Amino acid sequence: MQYPDTEFKEKIISSIIISAATVSSLLLLAMLIFILRESWPIWSQIGVSGFLSGSSWKPLNTPPEIGILSMIVSTMWVAGGALLIAAPLGFGCAVFLAEFSPRPLAAILRPVINMLTGIPSVVYGFLGAAVLVKFFEVKFDLASGESLFAASLILAIMVIPFIVANSEAALRSVASEYRHAGIALGVSRQYLTLRILVPLARKGMLGALVLAFGRAMGETMAVLMLAGNTLRMPGSWFDKGEPLSALIALELGSSTPGSFHYQALFAAGLVLVLMVIAVNIGINLLFNRLQKRGDDFI
Amino acid sequence: MKKAIRDKLLLGWFWVSGLLILVILLAIIIYLIWRGGPFINSQFILESPRGFPLGTEGGIFPAIKGTLWLILLALVVSFVPGLLTAIYLSEYGRSGRLAEIINLLVQSMAGIPSIIIGLFVYAFGVVTLGWGISLLAGGLALAIMIFPVIVVSSRDALLAVDENYRLVANSLGVSKSYTLYRVILPRAAAGITAGLLLSLGYAAGATAPIMVTAAAVIASSSGALLEPVMALPYHLYILFNEHLSLNYAYATALVLVSLVLLLNILALLLNSLQERMSKQ
Numbered sequence: 001m002q003y004p005d006t007e008f009k010e011k012i013i014s015s016i017i018i019s020a021a022t023v024s025s026l027l028l029l030a031m032l033i034f035i036l037r038e039s040w041p042i043w044s045q046i047g048v049s050g051f052l053s054g055s056s057w058k059p060l061n062t063p064p065e066i067g068i069l070s071m072i073v074s075t076m077w078v079a080g081g082a083l084l085i086a087a088p089l090g091f092g093c094a095v096f097l098a099e100f101s102p103r104p105l106a107a108i109l110r111p112v113i114n115m116l117t118g119i120p121s122v123v124y125g126f127l128g129a130a131v132l133v134k135f136f137e138v139k140f141d142l143a144s145g146e147s148l149f150a151a152s153l154i155l156a157i158m159v160i161p162f163i164v165a166n167s168e169a170a171l172r173s174v175a176s177e178y179r180h181a182g183i184a185l186g187v188s189r190q191y192l193t194l195r196i197l198v199p200l201a202r203k204g205m206l207g208a209l210v211l212a213f214g215r216a217m218g219e220t221m222a223v224l225m226l227a228g229n230t231l232r233m234p235g236s237w238f239d240k241g242e243p244l245s246a247l248i249a250l251e252l253g254s255s256t257p258g259s260f261h262y263q264a265l266f267a268a269g270l271v272l273v274l275m276v277i278a279v280n281i282g283i284n285l286l287f288n289r290l291q292k293r294g295d296d297f298i
Numbered sequence: 299m300k301k302a303i304r305d306k307l308l309l310g311w312f313w314v315s316g317l318l319i320l321v322i323l324l325a326i327i328i329y330l331i332w333r334g335g336p337f338i339n340s341q342f343i344l345e346s347p348r349g350f351p352l353g354t355e356g357g358i359f360p361a362i363k364g365t366l367w368l369i370l371l372a373l374v375v376s377f378v379p380g381l382l383t384a385i386y387l388s389e390y391g392r393s394g395r396l397a398e399i400i401n402l403l404v405q406s407m408a409g410i411p412s413i414i415i416g417l418f419v420y421a422f423g424v425v426t427l428g429w430g431i432s433l434l435a436g437g438l439a440l441a442i443m444i445f446p447v448i449v450v451s452s453r454d455a456l457l458a459v460d461e462n463y464r465l466v467a468n469s470l471g472v473s474k475s476y477t478l479y480r481v482i483l484p485r486a487a488a489g490i491t492a493g494l495l496l497s498l499g500y501a502a503g504a505t506a507p508i509m510v511t512a513a514a515v516i517a518s519s520s521g522a523l524l525e526p527v528m529a530l531p532y533h534l535y536i537l538f539n540e541h542l543s544l545n546y547a548y549a550t551a552l553v554l555v556s557l558v559l560l561l562n563i564l565a566l567l568l569n570s571l572q573e574r575m576s577k578q
Binding site: 013017025034088091092093096115116121122126214245265273 | 305308309311312313314315316318319320322323326329330378379380382383385386387390391396399400403404406407409410411412413414415416417418420421422425431442445473474475496499500502503504505506509510531532534535538539544547548551554555558559561562563566
């Protein structure tokens with residue numbers, strides 16, 4: 001039994017903790033609402049479809065032209081391209097770590113992957129611009145080697161660690177019965193991994209990929225330094241472009257608060273955030289659908 | 299037979315991709331040391347940027363100082379709310395409905411691009427509250443950015459503490475807050491500290507949020523809250539982008555990477571200490 005004053009003290013402490021947790025978690029919603037409020041004039045005057053489908057960005061003209069289609073397309077090219085490069089390597093490395101790597105090598109690789117996530121994105125962007133872009137310029141005799149492709153390549157290196165860590169966890173979480181049954185039946189290690197473990201872990205590996213996609217879409221510095229930053233609609237992966245994150249970082253400081261330009265940047269920010277959130281909600285829905293179809297056919 | 303060949307090829311691919319990751323990290327670090335190492339000396343570390351244009355000579359001392367101020371401020375702002383949220387999730391809420399929602403919000407917050415946090419703090423702090431481009435605004439932006447990292451790592455450290463401690467304390471009639479303070483927190487301390495170090499490293503390297511809220515090309519970084527500061531990642535960006543000095547850019551990158559990796563390695567060591575402690 002507790003004494004009344006202790007009980008009172010306990011109540012106070014727990015309510016402090018509950019309110020602190022609630023208030024600080026609501027910060028996310030506060031941020032979204034604030035950004036929505038700042039960008040409101042854009043949505044009410046130009047409209048959602050006009051803003052999303054317009055491909056001309058001249059916010060200082062009179063009347064201002066603001067459409068962010070070319071930035072959205074650039075964002076998708078850069079992030080999608082990064083996954084295209086990162087997925088085979090990331091999955092390969094995850095399978096290697098989970099099943100094939102000799103123990104001492106795995107003991108080195110895991111912290112290495114950890115450290116790769118630690119390297120700041122501006123350093124990746126700098127190395128990409130100073131080494132990779134220079135290489136493209138010399139090798140292919142280009143006036144400037146920046147392109148969506150260069151940005152994708154560096155982004156791929158940045159997201160590989162996330163893909164590896166999450167897919168390795170998925171592979172390891174496959175119930176050990178499958179492993180034991182496979183070994184008891186005398187199938188080879190390759191067969192066990194490729195035909196049993198990987199199909200069973202497919203869901204988690206797909207989730208790792210989607211998380212990496214969300215990360216790649218929001219990445220700013222590396223993309224800013226490598227994508228070339230032209231406001232035209234990119235025609236291919238090897239064109240220049242300016243993804244949403246780069247647009248905001250480059251123009252926010254020079255826009256007059258309260259102007260159309262300023263509001264349009266907040267609208268672009270809102271679009272970027274909603275794209276990232278949609279991707280994350282998308283995988284949750286996908287998982288639930290897969291769950292309903294039953295675990296026998298994953 | 300065909301299948302056997304395919305399996306061999308795939309196996310080869312697994313080895314290649316595993317080793318490639320190792321090669322990439324080694325290449326980055328060796329290249330940075332090779333290009334930046336020769337320019338790091340006491341003058342580079344301890345002097346302010348000089349020359350014309352500014353930054354082509356001298357050192358990066360104000361940028362180092364500014365980065366330390368920024369991450370310290372971020373930690374001061376988000377440590378208490380982060381730890382309290384983690385305590386709620388692991389000790390009070392557990393699997394309740396509210397804890398579920400908070401978990402989801404924290405997870406979504408971790409996915410928010412850092413430039414969006416910069417955008418928010420710019421509108422809220424820099425413009426609306428009139429702070430201007432300042433250490434305070436940058437510290438706040440970084441604090442919001444590392445908040446979910448602190449919550450998740452502290453929560454996991456707390457959850458890793460053996461459940462028996464809670465059961466025993468409870469059955470002896472020890473109050474919840476006393477158990478938490480004297481039994482659970484000390485056993486999770488190493489893991490919580492590791493999470494803090496990781497989040498400091500994350501904050502030290504973040505560029506996008508401070509680029510729009512705090513960073514200046516040149517500043518004394520005295521620690522005054524309402525003045526702009528220099529910061530290592532932004533200084534690196536400026537050195538390279540404005541073609542000031544490629545050599546100094548490599549050297550700055552090396553200093554920044556060393557700082558971040560040092561924090562990461564300390565965190566790794568503490569984490570393995572935590573694993574041993576929570577098993578005791």
